[in-house]
Amino acid sequence: AGGDGGDGGARGGNGGTGGSAIGGGVYNASSLIVVNCTFNKGNALGGTNGAPGSGAVSGKNGKKGSSFGGNIANVAKKKHGSIQLFNSIIASALSGGGGYGTISNGGYNISADKSIKFKKNSLSLMNTNPGVGDLGDNGGPTETCALAGNSPAVDQIPPNLAPPIDQRGFDRPIGVLSDIGAYELDTNRVVILTQPQSTNVIVCSNATFTVTADGT
Numbered sequence: 001a002g003g004d005g006g007d008g009g010a011r012g013g014n015g016g017t018g019g020s021a022i023g024g025g026v027y028n029a030s031s032l033i034v035v036n037c038t039f040n041k042g043n044a045l046g047g048t049n050g051a052p053g054s055g056a057v058s059g060k061n062g063k064k065g066s067s068f069g070g071n072i073a074n075v076a077k078k079k080h081g082s083i084q085l086f087n088s089i090i091a092s093a094l095s096g097g098g099g100y101g102t103i104s105n106g107g108y109n110i111s112a113d114k115s116i117k118f119k120k121n122s123l124s125l126m127n128t129n130p131g132v133g134d135l136g137d138n139g140g141p142t143e144t145c146a147l148a149g150n151s152p153a154v155d156q157i158p159p160n161l162a163p164p165i166d167q168r169g170f171d172r173p174i175g176v177l178s179d180i181g182a183y184e185l186d187t188n189r190v191v192i193l194t195q196p197q198s199t200n201v202i203v204c205s206n207a208t209f210t211v212t213a214d215g216t
Helices: none
Strands: 026-028 032-035 072-074 083-086 103-105 132-136 144-147 191-194 212-214
Touching: 026 032, 144 191
Parallel strands: 026 072, 032 083, 083 103, 132 191
Antiparallel strands: 132 144, 191 212
């Protein structure tokens, strides 16, 4: 956060500028190869601005810090490293946009915004809703973001270009083609996409909870 401006007799000091935030999910300053990963709701939130100091003339508010690459960011110069992205989902970020810096497109990627530039006819999509759910227990040792049945990530990758299992350790592909991202959709398995949220009600009154699920 930027520091507050000091008080002065004639003029108050200006508030300081908040620091920049880069790479909420992944910050790369070397070389990185990303294969069948899902990045969702990353947060690179720049520092808050400092308040102006008081005086006969008040100071000015500082500026908020910049936000870059809420999900994934590359700060390495081309000669020293890069991010190579294969078969991966860069979903919506809470701040800073999905990606930042030079990110090489290895094919079969989906970006929810235009922060990562994919060339046309490159087997990758940008500014496209990938149809991923919230982080949750969908089986396996770690939580995952499940794919909706209508996700554009389903059945896209030739099986020889994807790992034989997904993040949960489940076999892939389920059908002929593998799914983009860390999660392989099985329509015979019911998965929770949106968990019910806590709520407050008056004692002895009804509470309503909702949940979104997909599968048969």
